[in-house]
Amino acid sequence: MKNILIASFDMEVGGVERSLISMLNNFDYANYAVDLMLYRHQGDFLNLVSNKVNLLDEIPQYTTFRKSIGETxxxxxxxxxxxxxFSKINADFLGKIKGLSEPGYYQMQLMWKFALPYLPEVNKQYDVAISYLWPHYFVAEKVKAKKKIAWIHTDFSKVETDIKMDLKMWKKFDYIVAxxxxxxxxxxxxxxxxxxxxIxxxxxxxxxxxxxxxxxxxxNPLVQDNRFKIVTVARLSHAKGIDNAVKALKILKEKGYDEIAWYVVGYGGDESMIKDLIKESKLENSFILLGKKTNPYPYIKKADLYVQPSRYEGKAVTVGEAQILSKPVMITNYTTANSQVKDGIDGCITELSVEGITTGIERLYKDSGKRKTLINNCKNTDYSNNYELEKLYQIVN
Incomplete structure:
Protein backbone atom coordinates (compact mmCIF):
# COMPACT_ATOMS: atom_id res chain seq x y z
CA MET A 1 0.00 0.00 0.00
CA LYS A 2 1.35 3.40 -0.99
CA ASN A 3 1.48 6.29 1.48
CA ILE A 4 0.16 9.56 0.09
CA LEU A 5 0.16 13.01 1.65
CA ILE A 6 -2.26 15.66 0.38
CA ALA A 7 -1.73 19.21 1.66
CA SER A 8 -4.01 22.25 1.51
CA PHE A 9 -4.83 25.34 3.57
CA ASP A 10 -8.20 24.60 5.19
CA MET A 11 -11.75 23.50 4.36
CA GLU A 12 -13.48 26.86 4.00
CA VAL A 13 -16.26 27.02 1.42
CA GLY A 14 -14.75 27.35 -2.06
CA GLY A 15 -14.40 25.71 -5.45
CA VAL A 16 -10.90 24.31 -4.82
CA GLU A 17 -12.01 22.84 -1.51
CA ARG A 18 -15.12 21.37 -3.11
CA SER A 19 -13.00 19.69 -5.79
CA LEU A 20 -10.68 18.30 -3.09
CA ILE A 21 -13.67 16.84 -1.22
CA SER A 22 -14.85 15.15 -4.45
CA MET A 23 -11.39 13.70 -5.05
CA LEU A 24 -11.11 12.37 -1.48
CA ASN A 25 -14.62 10.88 -1.61
CA ASN A 26 -13.77 8.95 -4.78
CA PHE A 27 -10.26 7.82 -3.84
CA ASP A 28 -9.11 4.18 -3.97
CA TYR A 29 -8.47 3.50 -0.28
CA ALA A 30 -7.93 -0.21 -0.88
CA ASN A 31 -4.56 0.58 -2.47
CA TYR A 32 -3.57 3.92 -0.96
CA ALA A 33 -3.25 5.22 2.62
CA VAL A 34 -3.99 8.95 2.55
CA ASP A 35 -2.83 11.53 5.11
CA LEU A 36 -4.42 14.97 4.81
CA MET A 37 -2.42 17.95 6.05
CA LEU A 38 -4.56 21.06 6.51
CA TYR A 39 -2.64 24.08 7.75
CA ARG A 40 -5.68 24.96 9.80
CA HIS A 41 -8.57 22.72 10.85
CA GLN A 42 -11.36 25.11 9.99
CA GLY A 43 -14.11 25.55 7.45
CA ASP A 44 -17.65 24.35 6.83
CA PHE A 45 -16.42 21.55 4.55
CA LEU A 46 -14.35 19.85 7.28
CA ASN A 47 -17.14 17.41 8.16
CA LEU A 48 -17.44 16.39 4.48
CA VAL A 49 -13.92 14.92 4.43
CA SER A 50 -14.08 11.13 3.96
CA ASN A 51 -13.54 9.22 7.22
CA LYS A 52 -11.11 6.97 5.30
CA VAL A 53 -8.65 9.88 5.27
CA ASN A 54 -6.20 10.32 8.15
CA LEU A 55 -6.37 14.02 9.12
CA LEU A 56 -2.99 15.00 10.59
CA ASP A 57 -2.78 17.21 13.69
CA GLU A 58 -2.42 20.94 13.22
CA ILE A 59 1.13 22.31 13.41
CA PRO A 60 1.02 25.73 15.14
CA GLN A 61 3.47 27.44 12.76
CA TYR A 62 1.40 26.49 9.69
CA THR A 63 -1.90 27.68 11.19
CA THR A 64 -0.52 31.23 10.90
CA PHE A 65 -1.14 31.22 7.13
CA ARG A 66 -4.86 31.45 7.85
CA LYS A 67 -4.51 34.04 10.62
CA SER A 68 -3.99 37.79 10.62
CA ILE A 69 -0.57 39.23 11.46
CA GLY A 70 -2.02 40.46 14.78
CA GLU A 71 -3.22 36.96 15.72
CA THR A 72 0.12 35.47 14.68
CA PHE A 86 8.15 42.37 5.91
CA SER A 87 6.46 40.60 2.97
CA LYS A 88 3.44 42.94 3.15
CA ILE A 89 5.62 46.07 3.08
CA ASN A 90 7.63 44.63 0.16
CA ALA A 91 4.55 43.61 -1.83
CA ASP A 92 2.75 46.92 -1.26
CA PHE A 93 5.86 48.82 -2.37
CA LEU A 94 6.29 46.70 -5.51
CA GLY A 95 2.55 46.80 -6.20
CA LYS A 96 2.67 50.61 -6.34
CA ILE A 97 5.80 50.70 -8.53
CA LYS A 98 4.56 48.08 -11.01
CA GLY A 99 0.90 49.08 -10.78
CA LEU A 100 -0.20 45.56 -9.84
CA SER A 101 -3.99 45.19 -9.55
CA GLU A 102 -3.53 42.26 -7.13
CA PRO A 103 -0.20 42.38 -5.23
CA GLY A 104 -1.66 39.71 -2.89
CA TYR A 105 -0.20 36.85 -4.93
CA TYR A 106 3.29 38.33 -4.76
CA GLN A 107 2.82 38.98 -1.05
CA MET A 108 1.91 35.33 -0.52
CA GLN A 109 5.08 34.19 -2.30
CA LEU A 110 7.22 36.47 -0.12
CA MET A 111 5.35 35.40 3.01
CA TRP A 112 6.36 31.76 2.42
CA LYS A 113 9.90 32.63 1.33
CA PHE A 114 10.62 34.64 4.49
CA ALA A 115 8.80 32.22 6.82
CA LEU A 116 10.44 29.00 5.51
CA PRO A 117 13.36 28.98 8.02
CA TYR A 118 10.84 29.00 10.90
CA LEU A 119 8.59 26.19 9.61
CA PRO A 120 9.15 22.61 10.83
CA GLU A 121 9.61 19.64 8.49
CA VAL A 122 7.29 16.62 8.42
CA ASN A 123 9.05 13.55 9.81
CA LYS A 124 7.24 10.83 7.87
CA GLN A 125 8.57 9.67 4.48
CA TYR A 126 5.86 9.41 1.78
CA ASP A 127 5.67 7.62 -1.54
CA VAL A 128 3.82 10.60 -2.99
CA ALA A 129 3.16 14.11 -1.67
CA ILE A 130 0.49 16.25 -3.33
CA SER A 131 0.27 20.00 -2.82
CA TYR A 132 -3.30 20.94 -3.72
CA LEU A 133 -3.18 24.73 -3.52
CA TRP A 134 -0.58 27.31 -4.60
CA PRO A 135 1.88 28.43 -3.25
CA HIS A 136 3.36 24.94 -2.90
CA TYR A 137 6.35 25.67 -0.65
CA PHE A 138 5.31 23.31 2.15
CA VAL A 139 5.47 20.16 0.00
CA ALA A 140 8.40 21.52 -2.02
CA GLU A 141 10.59 22.29 1.00
CA LYS A 142 9.30 20.56 4.12
CA VAL A 143 8.09 17.11 3.04
CA LYS A 144 10.15 14.01 2.18
CA ALA A 145 8.57 12.05 -0.68
CA LYS A 146 9.74 9.88 -3.56
CA LYS A 147 7.41 11.79 -5.87
CA LYS A 148 5.94 15.29 -5.55
CA ILE A 149 2.88 16.60 -7.38
CA ALA A 150 1.51 20.18 -7.42
CA TRP A 151 -2.02 21.15 -8.51
CA ILE A 152 -2.94 24.34 -10.38
CA HIS A 153 -6.52 25.67 -10.38
CA THR A 154 -6.09 29.16 -11.77
CA ASP A 155 -5.27 31.00 -15.00
CA PHE A 156 -1.63 31.88 -14.31
CA SER A 157 -1.47 34.38 -17.17
CA LYS A 158 -3.69 36.65 -15.03
CA VAL A 159 -1.74 36.27 -11.79
CA GLU A 160 1.16 38.61 -10.94
CA THR A 161 3.97 36.51 -9.43
CA ASP A 162 7.74 36.54 -9.21
CA ILE A 163 8.49 34.03 -12.00
CA LYS A 164 12.09 33.37 -10.94
CA MET A 165 11.04 32.64 -7.35
CA ASP A 166 8.19 30.42 -8.55
CA LEU A 167 10.37 28.44 -10.99
CA LYS A 168 12.73 27.50 -8.19
CA MET A 169 9.74 26.06 -6.29
CA TRP A 170 8.08 24.37 -9.32
CA LYS A 171 11.32 22.54 -10.13
CA LYS A 172 11.05 20.59 -6.86
CA PHE A 173 7.97 18.80 -8.30
CA ASP A 174 7.92 15.75 -10.56
CA TYR A 175 4.48 16.57 -11.94
CA ILE A 176 2.29 19.65 -12.15
CA VAL A 177 -1.43 18.94 -12.56
CA ALA A 178 -3.63 21.48 -14.37
CA ILE A 199 -0.43 17.01 -17.20
CA ASN A 220 -34.23 29.61 0.31
CA PRO A 221 -35.57 33.07 -0.63
CA LEU A 222 -35.52 32.06 -4.32
CA VAL A 223 -38.49 29.72 -3.76
CA GLN A 224 -40.86 32.65 -3.09
CA ASP A 225 -39.31 34.96 -5.72
CA ASN A 226 -41.37 34.94 -8.94
CA ARG A 227 -38.92 37.12 -10.86
CA PHE A 228 -36.40 35.84 -13.44
CA LYS A 229 -33.61 34.61 -11.15
CA ILE A 230 -29.91 34.70 -12.00
CA VAL A 231 -27.60 32.82 -9.64
CA THR A 232 -23.81 33.06 -9.22
CA VAL A 233 -21.76 31.02 -6.76
CA ALA A 234 -18.36 32.64 -6.23
CA ARG A 235 -15.89 34.23 -3.87
CA LEU A 236 -16.42 37.98 -3.55
CA SER A 237 -13.06 38.84 -5.09
CA HIS A 238 -11.58 40.73 -8.04
CA ALA A 239 -11.09 37.49 -10.03
CA LYS A 240 -14.79 36.59 -9.92
CA GLY A 241 -16.05 39.92 -11.32
CA ILE A 242 -19.06 40.35 -9.01
CA ASP A 243 -18.61 44.14 -9.26
CA ASN A 244 -19.16 43.85 -13.04
CA ALA A 245 -22.30 41.81 -12.35
CA VAL A 246 -23.75 44.64 -10.22
CA LYS A 247 -22.96 47.18 -12.97
CA ALA A 248 -24.58 44.91 -15.59
CA LEU A 249 -27.79 44.55 -13.56
CA LYS A 250 -27.93 48.34 -13.12
CA ILE A 251 -27.86 48.77 -16.93
CA LEU A 252 -30.54 46.08 -17.36
CA LYS A 253 -32.80 47.89 -14.84
CA GLU A 254 -32.23 51.18 -16.67
CA LYS A 255 -33.33 49.42 -19.86
CA GLY A 256 -36.58 48.48 -18.13
CA TYR A 257 -35.88 44.86 -17.17
CA ASP A 258 -37.50 45.12 -13.74
CA GLU A 259 -38.29 41.42 -13.42
CA ILE A 260 -34.67 40.27 -13.04
CA ALA A 261 -33.17 39.38 -9.65
CA TRP A 262 -29.54 38.35 -9.19
CA TYR A 263 -28.54 36.14 -6.22
CA VAL A 264 -24.90 35.57 -5.25
CA VAL A 265 -23.85 32.73 -2.95
CA GLY A 266 -20.40 33.37 -1.46
CA TYR A 267 -18.25 35.56 0.72
CA GLY A 268 -14.84 37.24 0.45
CA GLY A 269 -12.66 40.32 0.80
CA ASP A 270 -14.61 42.50 -1.64
CA GLU A 271 -17.89 42.19 0.28
CA SER A 272 -18.09 45.75 1.64
CA MET A 273 -17.07 47.27 -1.74
CA ILE A 274 -19.79 45.22 -3.49
CA LYS A 275 -22.39 46.15 -0.86
CA ASP A 276 -21.54 49.85 -1.40
CA LEU A 277 -21.88 49.38 -5.17
CA ILE A 278 -25.29 47.70 -4.74
CA LYS A 279 -26.47 50.59 -2.55
CA GLU A 280 -25.08 53.24 -4.92
CA SER A 281 -26.87 51.52 -7.82
CA LYS A 282 -30.14 51.31 -5.81
CA LEU A 283 -30.28 47.54 -6.34
CA GLU A 284 -30.84 46.44 -2.71
CA ASN A 285 -33.99 44.50 -3.67
CA SER A 286 -32.61 43.01 -6.87
CA PHE A 287 -28.93 42.17 -6.32
CA ILE A 288 -28.93 39.94 -3.26
CA LEU A 289 -25.86 38.61 -1.45
CA LEU A 290 -26.79 35.36 0.30
CA GLY A 291 -23.41 34.99 2.01
CA LYS A 292 -21.50 31.79 2.72
CA LYS A 293 -23.43 28.54 2.16
CA THR A 294 -22.00 25.05 2.69
CA ASN A 295 -24.52 23.71 0.19
CA PRO A 296 -25.02 26.06 -2.79
CA TYR A 297 -26.96 23.53 -4.88
CA PRO A 298 -30.57 24.25 -3.72
CA TYR A 299 -29.99 27.88 -4.80
CA ILE A 300 -28.57 26.87 -8.21
CA LYS A 301 -31.53 24.50 -8.63
CA LYS A 302 -33.98 27.41 -8.35
CA ALA A 303 -32.14 29.57 -10.90
CA ASP A 304 -33.55 30.51 -14.31
CA LEU A 305 -30.00 31.29 -15.45
CA TYR A 306 -26.56 30.57 -13.96
CA VAL A 307 -23.96 33.28 -14.68
CA GLN A 308 -20.19 33.23 -14.04
CA PRO A 309 -18.98 36.83 -14.58
CA SER A 310 -15.30 36.04 -13.82
CA ARG A 311 -12.25 37.97 -15.00
CA TYR A 312 -10.22 34.74 -14.95
CA GLU A 313 -10.63 31.08 -13.98
CA GLY A 314 -8.69 27.81 -14.15
CA LYS A 315 -11.91 25.86 -14.39
CA ALA A 316 -14.91 27.10 -12.40
CA VAL A 317 -16.23 24.11 -10.45
CA THR A 318 -19.64 25.75 -10.05
CA VAL A 319 -20.21 26.07 -13.81
CA GLY A 320 -19.97 22.29 -14.20
CA GLU A 321 -22.25 21.85 -11.22
CA ALA A 322 -24.89 24.17 -12.73
CA GLN A 323 -24.71 22.10 -15.94
CA ILE A 324 -25.19 18.90 -13.92
CA LEU A 325 -28.34 20.53 -12.48
CA SER A 326 -29.46 21.23 -16.10
CA LYS A 327 -29.34 25.00 -15.86
CA PRO A 328 -28.80 27.38 -18.77
CA VAL A 329 -25.30 28.72 -18.14
CA MET A 330 -23.64 31.93 -19.29
CA ILE A 331 -19.96 32.65 -18.67
CA THR A 332 -17.66 35.50 -19.64
CA ASN A 333 -14.97 34.86 -22.23
CA TYR A 334 -12.09 34.41 -19.75
CA THR A 335 -8.99 32.70 -21.20
CA THR A 336 -10.08 29.19 -20.22
CA ALA A 337 -13.80 29.63 -21.07
CA ASN A 338 -13.83 27.29 -24.09
CA SER A 339 -12.61 24.38 -21.97
CA GLN A 340 -15.68 24.81 -19.78
CA VAL A 341 -18.61 25.47 -22.11
CA LYS A 342 -19.43 24.49 -25.70
CA ASP A 343 -20.73 27.89 -26.77
CA GLY A 344 -24.38 27.72 -27.81
CA ILE A 345 -24.64 24.02 -26.93
CA ASP A 346 -24.38 23.50 -23.15
CA GLY A 347 -23.91 27.16 -22.26
CA CYS A 348 -23.18 30.58 -23.74
CA ILE A 349 -19.94 32.54 -23.69
CA THR A 350 -20.25 36.33 -23.68
CA GLU A 351 -17.68 39.12 -23.98
CA LEU A 352 -15.67 39.76 -20.81
CA SER A 353 -16.97 43.24 -19.95
CA VAL A 354 -19.93 44.88 -18.24
CA GLU A 355 -21.52 45.41 -21.68
CA GLY A 356 -20.86 41.78 -22.60
CA ILE A 357 -22.56 40.50 -19.45
CA THR A 358 -25.51 42.87 -20.01
CA THR A 359 -26.01 41.83 -23.65
CA GLY A 360 -25.59 38.11 -22.88
CA ILE A 361 -28.24 38.18 -20.14
CA GLU A 362 -30.60 40.29 -22.24
CA ARG A 363 -30.42 37.78 -25.11
CA LEU A 364 -31.02 34.74 -22.92
CA TYR A 365 -33.78 36.49 -20.93
CA LYS A 366 -35.68 37.21 -24.15
CA ASP A 367 -35.00 33.83 -25.79
CA SER A 368 -36.72 31.11 -23.75
CA GLY A 369 -36.26 28.70 -26.68
CA LYS A 370 -32.48 29.05 -26.44
CA ARG A 371 -32.61 28.47 -22.67
CA LYS A 372 -34.68 25.32 -23.27
CA THR A 373 -32.09 24.04 -25.77
CA LEU A 374 -29.26 24.60 -23.28
CA ILE A 375 -31.26 22.82 -20.54
CA ASN A 376 -31.98 19.80 -22.76
CA ASN A 377 -28.37 19.53 -23.93
CA CYS A 378 -27.18 19.56 -20.30
CA LYS A 379 -29.75 16.88 -19.40
CA ASN A 380 -28.41 14.67 -22.21
CA THR A 381 -24.74 15.08 -21.26
CA ASP A 382 -22.94 12.81 -18.78
CA TYR A 383 -20.78 15.09 -16.61
CA SER A 384 -19.39 12.35 -14.34
CA ASN A 385 -15.62 11.81 -14.66
CA ASN A 386 -14.32 9.49 -11.93
CA TYR A 387 -12.02 8.03 -14.60
CA GLU A 388 -9.89 11.20 -14.25
CA LEU A 389 -8.51 9.69 -11.02
CA GLU A 390 -6.95 6.87 -13.09
CA LYS A 391 -4.53 9.47 -14.49
CA LEU A 392 -3.42 10.27 -10.95
CA TYR A 393 -2.96 6.58 -10.07
CA GLN A 394 -0.84 6.16 -13.21
CA ILE A 395 1.64 8.85 -12.19
CA VAL A 396 1.58 7.71 -8.55
CA ASN A 397 2.59 4.22 -9.67
Missing amino acids: LKNKQYSIGLSRI VSEACKTSFLNKYGELENKV VIENITSPEFIREMANEKVE
Missing part, protein backbone atom coordinates in the same frame (compact mmCIF):
# COMPACT_ATOMS: atom_id res chain seq x y z
CA LEU A 73 2.04 37.83 16.98
CA LYS A 74 -0.50 37.28 19.78
CA ASN A 75 0.18 33.53 19.49
CA LYS A 76 3.89 34.27 20.07
CA GLN A 77 4.90 33.24 16.54
CA TYR A 78 7.11 36.34 16.42
CA SER A 79 9.51 35.30 13.63
CA ILE A 80 6.66 34.33 11.31
CA GLY A 81 4.71 37.48 12.26
CA LEU A 82 7.69 39.70 11.42
CA SER A 83 8.29 37.86 8.13
CA ARG A 84 4.60 38.52 7.29
CA ILE A 85 5.00 42.25 8.03
CA VAL A 179 -7.43 21.18 -13.99
CA SER A 180 -8.08 21.87 -17.71
CA GLU A 181 -6.23 22.02 -21.05
CA ALA A 182 -6.71 25.80 -21.13
CA CYS A 183 -5.34 26.07 -17.59
CA LYS A 184 -2.26 24.09 -18.74
CA THR A 185 -1.78 26.35 -21.79
CA SER A 186 -1.96 29.57 -19.77
CA PHE A 187 0.51 28.12 -17.23
CA LEU A 188 3.00 27.13 -19.95
CA ASN A 189 2.76 30.57 -21.56
CA LYS A 190 4.35 31.80 -18.34
CA TYR A 191 6.54 28.84 -17.36
CA GLY A 192 7.33 27.27 -20.76
CA GLU A 193 10.41 25.39 -19.55
CA LEU A 194 8.22 23.18 -17.31
CA GLU A 195 6.35 21.65 -20.26
CA ASN A 196 7.53 18.07 -19.60
CA LYS A 197 6.10 18.18 -16.06
CA VAL A 198 2.54 19.37 -16.78
CA VAL A 200 -4.20 17.58 -17.11
CA ILE A 201 -6.51 15.96 -14.54
CA GLU A 202 -9.95 17.55 -14.41
CA ASN A 203 -11.82 18.22 -11.16
CA ILE A 204 -13.74 15.11 -10.11
CA THR A 205 -17.48 15.66 -10.30
CA SER A 206 -20.15 13.43 -8.84
CA PRO A 207 -23.56 14.17 -10.43
CA GLU A 208 -25.40 11.88 -7.97
CA PHE A 209 -23.97 13.76 -4.97
CA ILE A 210 -24.77 17.20 -6.48
CA ARG A 211 -28.37 16.25 -7.38
CA GLU A 212 -28.90 14.76 -3.92
CA MET A 213 -27.55 17.91 -2.21
CA ALA A 214 -29.73 20.11 -4.45
CA ASN A 215 -32.82 18.51 -2.91
CA GLU A 216 -31.77 19.34 0.66
CA LYS A 217 -34.27 21.54 2.51
CA VAL A 218 -32.71 24.94 3.20
CA GLU A 219 -34.08 28.40 3.90
